[in-house]
Amino acid sequence: MKLFRIINATFLLGSTAVILVLISLFTPLFSQAVVYLFTLLPLPNMPSTAMSTPPTAYVVLGGGLTNDHNNQIILNSYSLNRARTAATAYHDLPLPIVLSGAEAPWLGQWLIEHGIDGLISENASMNTCENARFTAKRTPLYHVYLITDSYHMARARRQFALNGINSTPINAPLPVRRDWMEPAKNLSHSRRAVYEIAAYLRDVIRPQTNCRQAKDVTSQQLLTPRGNAAKTDDD
Secondary structure (H helix, E strand, O other), rough: OOOHHHHHHHHHHHHHHHHHHHHOOOOOOHHHHHHHHHHHHOOOOOOOHHHHHOOOEEEOOOOEEEOOOOHHHHHHHHHHHHHHHHHHHHHHHHOOOEEEEHHHHHHHHHHHOHHHHHOEEOEEEHHHHHHHHHHHHHOOOOOOEEEEHHHEEEEEEEHHHOOOOEEEEEOOOOOOOOOOOOOHHHHHHHHHHHHHHHHHHHHOOOOOOOOOHHHOHHHHHHHHOOOOOOOOOOO
């Protein structure tokens, strides 16, 4: 009888926990908790130079492209927010800006239109792993200000650390804000958080096979825009 009560109590506690987690998906709580836990994750070991030098550049990771009403390619809302965040940071502290990803030409055009120069483009990468590898190949860097959204940040910082680059995060906002009165908006944050949890675990347990080595691309390819190539997410 005692064992039966223990089993019942355990089942009840487990069921309650699952229900609370499911409810939290529709509130800001779940996504905020995930972001906090991401900040606690350790980074891989890096060279002493990377740990001892201050940031010398901004690195902006592309978040995707889309089409406007005239079917012209433009930055999607993720990339646009990252460009805006880079512009704000640059005006506070002017440093070279490295644009990483197929979105680099459009990010560069936006920044130039807003009076920012000192841009370095890496046009070849198509995922976070390649962002780090190809940025490291494109220009010598030890410590950077890394600009992406807060959910993507932990995975991105880990990849850059694996390539010998330390990073100080600057979080770009997502297109929609958390709001206790807007469950749909909160759920979009929760979905983003769940995606990044899965992607982070994948990178640790079984790294993706579609990440090219630095030797697989030439310096000329890093400089060459990819035309109409567009990422739709941060994979």
